Amino acid sequence: MPEGDTVYAAAHRLRAALAGKTLTRTDFRIPSLATVDLSGSAVGDVRSVGKHLFIDLIRPGGAAVSIHSHLKMEGVWHVYRRGERWRRAGHTARVVLEADAVQAVGFDLGVLELLTDPDAAVAHLGPDLLGAGWDAERAARNLRADPGRPIGLALLDQRNLAGIGNVYRSELCFLLRVHPAASAGEVDTDTAVALAHRLLTANRLRTVRVTTGAAARGRELWVYGRDRRPCRRCGTTVVREYLGDDTRPADTSRSIYLCPRCQPRPD
Ligand SMILES: [Zn+2]
Known part of the structure:
Protein backbone atom coordinates (compact mmCIF):
# COMPACT_ATOMS: atom_id res chain seq x y z
CA MET A 1 0.00 0.00 0.00
CA PRO A 2 1.46 3.40 -0.97
CA GLU A 3 2.55 5.45 2.02
CA GLY A 4 4.91 8.37 2.41
CA ASP A 5 7.99 6.22 1.81
CA THR A 6 6.55 4.75 -1.40
CA VAL A 7 5.83 8.20 -2.79
CA TYR A 8 9.26 9.48 -1.77
CA ALA A 9 10.87 6.59 -3.64
CA ALA A 10 8.69 7.23 -6.70
CA ALA A 11 9.74 10.90 -6.72
CA HIS A 12 13.36 9.84 -6.38
CA ARG A 13 13.11 7.53 -9.42
CA LEU A 14 11.19 10.04 -11.52
CA ARG A 15 13.62 12.82 -10.63
CA ALA A 16 16.57 10.67 -11.73
CA ALA A 17 14.77 9.89 -14.99
CA LEU A 18 13.29 13.26 -15.90
CA ALA A 19 14.68 16.24 -13.98
CA GLY A 20 16.51 18.72 -16.21
CA LYS A 21 15.16 17.11 -19.39
CA THR A 22 12.64 18.31 -21.94
CA LEU A 23 9.49 16.27 -22.45
CA THR A 24 9.35 15.00 -26.01
CA ARG A 25 5.88 13.44 -25.78
CA THR A 26 3.04 13.42 -23.25
CA ASP A 27 -0.09 11.30 -23.32
CA PHE A 28 -2.76 11.93 -20.68
CA ARG A 29 -5.31 9.12 -20.66
CA ILE A 30 -8.01 10.64 -18.48
CA PRO A 31 -10.95 12.61 -19.92
CA SER A 32 -10.21 15.87 -18.10
CA LEU A 33 -6.68 16.06 -19.54
CA ALA A 34 -7.16 14.17 -22.81
CA THR A 35 -6.36 17.19 -24.99
CA VAL A 36 -3.38 18.39 -22.98
CA ASP A 37 0.01 18.28 -24.66
CA LEU A 38 2.99 19.21 -22.51
CA SER A 39 5.70 18.23 -24.98
CA GLY A 40 8.46 20.81 -25.12
CA SER A 41 8.14 21.51 -21.39
CA ALA A 42 11.26 21.49 -19.27
CA VAL A 43 11.15 19.28 -16.18
CA GLY A 44 12.27 21.05 -13.03
CA ASP A 45 12.07 19.23 -9.75
CA VAL A 46 10.15 16.07 -8.96
CA ARG A 47 9.16 15.96 -5.31
CA SER A 48 6.92 14.32 -2.77
CA VAL A 49 5.02 16.01 0.01
CA GLY A 50 3.45 13.41 2.28
CA LYS A 51 1.68 11.10 -0.13
CA HIS A 52 1.42 13.71 -2.89
CA LEU A 53 3.79 13.76 -5.84
CA PHE A 54 4.61 16.78 -8.00
CA ILE A 55 6.42 16.97 -11.33
CA ASP A 56 7.22 20.65 -11.82
CA LEU A 57 7.36 21.87 -15.41
CA ILE A 58 8.09 25.05 -17.32
CA ARG A 59 5.99 25.13 -20.49
CA PRO A 60 7.52 26.37 -23.77
CA GLY A 61 5.98 29.82 -23.27
CA GLY A 62 7.53 30.08 -19.81
CA ALA A 63 4.45 29.28 -17.71
CA ALA A 64 4.98 27.05 -14.69
CA VAL A 65 2.70 24.07 -14.17
CA SER A 66 2.93 21.01 -11.97
CA ILE A 67 1.62 17.53 -12.61
CA HIS A 68 0.08 16.54 -9.28
CA SER A 69 -0.62 12.90 -8.56
CA HIS A 70 -1.71 10.85 -5.58
CA LEU A 71 -1.35 7.09 -5.63
CA LYS A 72 -4.33 6.37 -3.33
CA MET A 73 -4.69 2.59 -2.94
CA GLU A 74 -3.42 1.11 -6.21
CA GLY A 75 -1.39 3.76 -7.98
CA VAL A 76 2.23 3.42 -9.07
CA TRP A 77 4.76 5.25 -11.23
CA HIS A 78 7.15 3.21 -13.36
CA VAL A 79 10.16 4.33 -15.36
CA TYR A 80 11.00 2.47 -18.59
CA ARG A 81 13.31 2.70 -21.55
CA ARG A 82 11.06 3.58 -24.47
CA GLY A 83 9.90 0.38 -26.13
CA GLU A 84 10.41 -1.68 -23.00
CA ARG A 85 7.47 -3.88 -22.02
CA TRP A 86 5.28 -2.40 -19.25
CA ARG A 87 4.90 -4.36 -16.06
CA ARG A 88 1.27 -3.27 -15.66
CA ALA A 89 -1.69 -3.57 -18.02
CA GLY A 90 -1.75 -0.80 -20.61
CA HIS A 91 -5.38 0.09 -19.96
CA THR A 92 -4.51 1.11 -16.40
CA ALA A 93 -2.02 3.75 -17.58
CA ARG A 94 -3.26 7.27 -16.83
CA VAL A 95 -0.34 9.24 -18.19
CA VAL A 96 2.80 8.65 -20.22
CA LEU A 97 5.66 11.16 -20.14
CA GLU A 98 8.59 10.75 -22.50
CA ALA A 99 11.94 12.49 -22.56
CA ASP A 100 13.93 11.04 -25.43
CA ALA A 101 14.51 7.36 -24.62
CA VAL A 102 13.05 7.54 -21.11
CA GLN A 103 9.41 6.87 -20.43
CA ALA A 104 7.57 7.48 -17.15
CA VAL A 105 4.14 5.89 -16.82
CA GLY A 106 1.63 6.55 -14.05
CA PHE A 107 -0.79 3.65 -13.54
CA ASP A 108 -4.07 3.72 -11.62
CA LEU A 109 -3.34 7.13 -10.12
CA GLY A 110 -6.02 8.16 -7.62
CA VAL A 111 -5.50 11.83 -8.46
CA LEU A 112 -3.99 13.27 -11.62
CA GLU A 113 -4.28 16.97 -12.33
CA LEU A 114 -2.33 20.00 -13.52
CA LEU A 115 -1.82 22.77 -11.00
CA THR A 116 -0.42 26.25 -11.38
CA ASP A 117 -0.25 26.64 -7.59
CA PRO A 118 0.93 23.23 -6.33
CA ASP A 119 1.60 24.43 -2.79
CA ALA A 120 -2.10 25.12 -2.29
CA ALA A 121 -2.82 21.40 -2.78
CA VAL A 122 -0.75 20.49 0.26
CA ALA A 123 -1.24 23.56 2.43
CA HIS A 124 -3.54 21.62 4.76
CA LEU A 125 -0.94 18.94 5.52
CA GLY A 126 0.95 18.65 8.76
CA PRO A 127 4.75 18.30 8.80
CA ASP A 128 6.03 15.95 6.10
CA LEU A 129 7.85 13.00 7.68
CA LEU A 130 10.26 12.87 4.75
CA GLY A 131 10.35 16.56 3.92
CA ALA A 132 13.29 18.91 4.31
CA GLY A 133 11.32 21.00 6.78
CA TRP A 134 10.31 18.10 9.03
CA ASP A 135 9.13 19.45 12.38
ZN1 LIG B 1 1.80 -9.80 21.43
Whole structure:
Protein backbone atom coordinates (compact mmCIF):
# COMPACT_ATOMS: atom_id res chain seq x y z
CA MET A 1 0.00 0.00 0.00
CA PRO A 2 1.46 3.40 -0.97
CA GLU A 3 2.55 5.45 2.02
CA GLY A 4 4.91 8.37 2.41
CA ASP A 5 7.99 6.22 1.81
CA THR A 6 6.55 4.75 -1.40
CA VAL A 7 5.83 8.20 -2.79
CA TYR A 8 9.26 9.48 -1.77
CA ALA A 9 10.87 6.59 -3.64
CA ALA A 10 8.69 7.23 -6.70
CA ALA A 11 9.74 10.90 -6.72
CA HIS A 12 13.36 9.84 -6.38
CA ARG A 13 13.11 7.53 -9.42
CA LEU A 14 11.19 10.04 -11.52
CA ARG A 15 13.62 12.82 -10.63
CA ALA A 16 16.57 10.67 -11.73
CA ALA A 17 14.77 9.89 -14.99
CA LEU A 18 13.29 13.26 -15.90
CA ALA A 19 14.68 16.24 -13.98
CA GLY A 20 16.51 18.72 -16.21
CA LYS A 21 15.16 17.11 -19.39
CA THR A 22 12.64 18.31 -21.94
CA LEU A 23 9.49 16.27 -22.45
CA THR A 24 9.35 15.00 -26.01
CA ARG A 25 5.88 13.44 -25.78
CA THR A 26 3.04 13.42 -23.25
CA ASP A 27 -0.09 11.30 -23.32
CA PHE A 28 -2.76 11.93 -20.68
CA ARG A 29 -5.31 9.12 -20.66
CA ILE A 30 -8.01 10.64 -18.48
CA PRO A 31 -10.95 12.61 -19.92
CA SER A 32 -10.21 15.87 -18.10
CA LEU A 33 -6.68 16.06 -19.54
CA ALA A 34 -7.16 14.17 -22.81
CA THR A 35 -6.36 17.19 -24.99
CA VAL A 36 -3.38 18.39 -22.98
CA ASP A 37 0.01 18.28 -24.66
CA LEU A 38 2.99 19.21 -22.51
CA SER A 39 5.70 18.23 -24.98
CA GLY A 40 8.46 20.81 -25.12
CA SER A 41 8.14 21.51 -21.39
CA ALA A 42 11.26 21.49 -19.27
CA VAL A 43 11.15 19.28 -16.18
CA GLY A 44 12.27 21.05 -13.03
CA ASP A 45 12.07 19.23 -9.75
CA VAL A 46 10.15 16.07 -8.96
CA ARG A 47 9.16 15.96 -5.31
CA SER A 48 6.92 14.32 -2.77
CA VAL A 49 5.02 16.01 0.01
CA GLY A 50 3.45 13.41 2.28
CA LYS A 51 1.68 11.10 -0.13
CA HIS A 52 1.42 13.71 -2.89
CA LEU A 53 3.79 13.76 -5.84
CA PHE A 54 4.61 16.78 -8.00
CA ILE A 55 6.42 16.97 -11.33
CA ASP A 56 7.22 20.65 -11.82
CA LEU A 57 7.36 21.87 -15.41
CA ILE A 58 8.09 25.05 -17.32
CA ARG A 59 5.99 25.13 -20.49
CA PRO A 60 7.52 26.37 -23.77
CA GLY A 61 5.98 29.82 -23.27
CA GLY A 62 7.53 30.08 -19.81
CA ALA A 63 4.45 29.28 -17.71
CA ALA A 64 4.98 27.05 -14.69
CA VAL A 65 2.70 24.07 -14.17
CA SER A 66 2.93 21.01 -11.97
CA ILE A 67 1.62 17.53 -12.61
CA HIS A 68 0.08 16.54 -9.28
CA SER A 69 -0.62 12.90 -8.56
CA HIS A 70 -1.71 10.85 -5.58
CA LEU A 71 -1.35 7.09 -5.63
CA LYS A 72 -4.33 6.37 -3.33
CA MET A 73 -4.69 2.59 -2.94
CA GLU A 74 -3.42 1.11 -6.21
CA GLY A 75 -1.39 3.76 -7.98
CA VAL A 76 2.23 3.42 -9.07
CA TRP A 77 4.76 5.25 -11.23
CA HIS A 78 7.15 3.21 -13.36
CA VAL A 79 10.16 4.33 -15.36
CA TYR A 80 11.00 2.47 -18.59
CA ARG A 81 13.31 2.70 -21.55
CA ARG A 82 11.06 3.58 -24.47
CA GLY A 83 9.90 0.38 -26.13
CA GLU A 84 10.41 -1.68 -23.00
CA ARG A 85 7.47 -3.88 -22.02
CA TRP A 86 5.28 -2.40 -19.25
CA ARG A 87 4.90 -4.36 -16.06
CA ARG A 88 1.27 -3.27 -15.66
CA ALA A 89 -1.69 -3.57 -18.02
CA GLY A 90 -1.75 -0.80 -20.61
CA HIS A 91 -5.38 0.09 -19.96
CA THR A 92 -4.51 1.11 -16.40
CA ALA A 93 -2.02 3.75 -17.58
CA ARG A 94 -3.26 7.27 -16.83
CA VAL A 95 -0.34 9.24 -18.19
CA VAL A 96 2.80 8.65 -20.22
CA LEU A 97 5.66 11.16 -20.14
CA GLU A 98 8.59 10.75 -22.50
CA ALA A 99 11.94 12.49 -22.56
CA ASP A 100 13.93 11.04 -25.43
CA ALA A 101 14.51 7.36 -24.62
CA VAL A 102 13.05 7.54 -21.11
CA GLN A 103 9.41 6.87 -20.43
CA ALA A 104 7.57 7.48 -17.15
CA VAL A 105 4.14 5.89 -16.82
CA GLY A 106 1.63 6.55 -14.05
CA PHE A 107 -0.79 3.65 -13.54
CA ASP A 108 -4.07 3.72 -11.62
CA LEU A 109 -3.34 7.13 -10.12
CA GLY A 110 -6.02 8.16 -7.62
CA VAL A 111 -5.50 11.83 -8.46
CA LEU A 112 -3.99 13.27 -11.62
CA GLU A 113 -4.28 16.97 -12.33
CA LEU A 114 -2.33 20.00 -13.52
CA LEU A 115 -1.82 22.77 -11.00
CA THR A 116 -0.42 26.25 -11.38
CA ASP A 117 -0.25 26.64 -7.59
CA PRO A 118 0.93 23.23 -6.33
CA ASP A 119 1.60 24.43 -2.79
CA ALA A 120 -2.10 25.12 -2.29
CA ALA A 121 -2.82 21.40 -2.78
CA VAL A 122 -0.75 20.49 0.26
CA ALA A 123 -1.24 23.56 2.43
CA HIS A 124 -3.54 21.62 4.76
CA LEU A 125 -0.94 18.94 5.52
CA GLY A 126 0.95 18.65 8.76
CA PRO A 127 4.75 18.30 8.80
CA ASP A 128 6.03 15.95 6.10
CA LEU A 129 7.85 13.00 7.68
CA LEU A 130 10.26 12.87 4.75
CA GLY A 131 10.35 16.56 3.92
CA ALA A 132 13.29 18.91 4.31
CA GLY A 133 11.32 21.00 6.78
CA TRP A 134 10.31 18.10 9.03
CA ASP A 135 9.13 19.45 12.38
CA ALA A 136 8.81 16.68 14.97
CA GLU A 137 7.64 18.96 17.73
CA ARG A 138 4.79 20.36 15.71
CA ALA A 139 3.74 16.89 14.57
CA ALA A 140 3.65 15.62 18.16
CA ARG A 141 1.70 18.68 19.24
CA ASN A 142 -0.80 18.15 16.42
CA LEU A 143 -1.37 14.56 17.52
CA ARG A 144 -2.12 15.71 21.06
CA ALA A 145 -4.34 18.60 19.99
CA ASP A 146 -7.44 16.41 20.06
CA PRO A 147 -6.55 14.32 23.13
CA GLY A 148 -9.70 12.19 23.13
CA ARG A 149 -9.28 11.02 19.55
CA PRO A 150 -8.11 7.42 19.04
CA ILE A 151 -4.38 7.39 18.24
CA GLY A 152 -5.07 5.01 15.34
CA LEU A 153 -7.11 7.74 13.65
CA ALA A 154 -4.88 10.65 14.64
CA LEU A 155 -1.82 8.99 13.08
CA LEU A 156 -3.61 8.55 9.77
CA ASP A 157 -4.83 12.15 9.63
CA GLN A 158 -2.46 13.87 7.20
CA ARG A 159 -3.27 17.25 8.77
CA ASN A 160 -1.38 16.11 11.88
CA LEU A 161 1.66 14.75 10.09
CA ALA A 162 2.00 13.65 6.49
CA GLY A 163 3.15 10.28 5.24
CA ILE A 164 1.64 7.61 7.49
CA GLY A 165 -0.74 5.18 5.84
CA ASN A 166 -2.53 2.09 6.96
CA VAL A 167 0.54 -0.13 7.27
CA TYR A 168 2.55 2.26 9.41
CA ARG A 169 -0.29 3.11 11.77
CA SER A 170 -0.73 -0.57 12.68
CA GLU A 171 3.01 -1.05 13.05
CA LEU A 172 3.45 2.12 15.10
CA CYS A 173 0.66 1.24 17.52
CA PHE A 174 2.22 -2.18 18.00
CA LEU A 175 5.70 -0.77 18.58
CA LEU A 176 4.27 1.75 21.04
CA ARG A 177 2.32 -1.05 22.72
CA VAL A 178 -0.89 0.90 22.54
CA HIS A 179 -4.29 -0.17 21.33
CA PRO A 180 -5.26 1.91 18.26
CA ALA A 181 -8.42 2.97 20.09
CA ALA A 182 -6.40 4.47 22.97
CA SER A 183 -6.83 8.23 23.31
CA ALA A 184 -4.10 10.29 21.68
CA GLY A 185 -3.77 12.23 24.93
CA GLU A 186 -2.65 9.06 26.71
CA VAL A 187 0.05 8.22 24.20
CA ASP A 188 3.64 9.46 24.26
CA THR A 189 3.30 11.34 20.99
CA ASP A 190 6.95 12.50 20.99
CA THR A 191 8.03 8.87 20.89
CA ALA A 192 5.35 8.03 18.31
CA VAL A 193 6.55 10.79 16.01
CA ALA A 194 10.24 9.92 16.43
CA LEU A 195 9.48 6.29 15.65
CA ALA A 196 7.43 7.17 12.58
CA HIS A 197 10.24 9.37 11.31
CA ARG A 198 12.83 6.66 11.87
CA LEU A 199 10.78 3.95 10.11
CA LEU A 200 9.83 6.01 7.07
CA THR A 201 13.36 7.33 6.71
CA ALA A 202 14.83 3.83 6.89
CA ASN A 203 12.36 2.53 4.31
CA ARG A 204 12.24 5.46 1.92
CA LEU A 205 14.47 3.92 -0.73
CA ARG A 206 13.99 0.25 0.07
CA THR A 207 11.96 -1.98 -2.21
CA VAL A 208 10.47 -3.86 0.75
CA ARG A 209 9.03 -2.08 3.78
CA VAL A 210 10.56 -3.38 7.01
CA THR A 211 9.57 -2.44 10.57
CA THR A 212 10.92 -5.47 12.43
CA GLY A 213 14.54 -5.08 11.40
CA ALA A 214 14.34 -8.41 9.57
CA ALA A 215 14.12 -8.04 5.82
CA ALA A 216 13.66 -11.77 5.19
CA ARG A 217 10.51 -12.54 3.25
CA GLY A 218 7.51 -12.91 5.56
CA ARG A 219 9.29 -11.37 8.53
CA GLU A 220 9.23 -7.69 7.57
CA LEU A 221 6.24 -6.51 9.60
CA TRP A 222 5.03 -6.99 13.16
CA VAL A 223 1.26 -7.13 12.74
CA TYR A 224 0.00 -5.60 9.50
CA GLY A 225 -1.65 -8.28 7.35
CA ARG A 226 -0.84 -10.95 9.97
CA ASP A 227 -4.29 -11.61 11.44
CA ARG A 228 -4.83 -15.17 12.70
CA ARG A 229 -1.08 -15.61 13.02
CA PRO A 230 0.93 -15.51 16.25
CA CYS A 231 2.30 -12.22 17.56
CA ARG A 232 6.05 -12.16 16.99
CA ARG A 233 6.56 -10.91 20.51
CA CYS A 234 4.19 -12.95 22.69
CA GLY A 235 2.59 -15.60 20.48
CA THR A 236 -0.99 -14.38 20.99
CA THR A 237 -3.10 -14.47 17.81
CA VAL A 238 -3.02 -11.17 15.93
CA VAL A 239 -6.47 -9.79 15.16
CA ARG A 240 -7.88 -7.50 12.51
CA GLU A 241 -10.29 -4.75 13.49
CA TYR A 242 -11.89 -1.60 12.18
CA LEU A 243 -11.57 1.63 14.03
CA GLY A 244 -14.22 4.30 14.43
CA ASP A 245 -14.78 7.12 16.85
CA ASP A 246 -17.69 9.16 18.14
CA THR A 247 -17.96 11.37 15.10
CA ARG A 248 -17.72 8.94 12.23
CA PRO A 249 -18.36 5.27 11.60
CA ALA A 250 -15.52 2.78 11.43
CA ASP A 251 -13.71 3.01 8.13
CA THR A 252 -14.28 -0.50 6.84
CA SER A 253 -11.98 -0.07 3.87
CA ARG A 254 -8.98 0.15 6.17
CA SER A 255 -8.30 -2.66 8.60
CA ILE A 256 -6.10 -2.25 11.59
CA TYR A 257 -4.07 -5.15 12.94
CA LEU A 258 -3.06 -5.60 16.55
CA CYS A 259 -2.01 -8.04 19.25
CA PRO A 260 -4.69 -8.07 21.98
CA ARG A 261 -2.11 -8.98 24.62
CA CYS A 262 0.68 -6.53 23.72
CA GLN A 263 -1.87 -3.81 23.02
CA PRO A 264 -4.67 -4.19 25.58
CA ARG A 265 -7.90 -2.37 24.81
CA PRO A 266 -8.31 0.82 26.87
CA ASP A 267 -10.93 0.70 29.63
ZN1 LIG B 1 1.80 -9.80 21.43
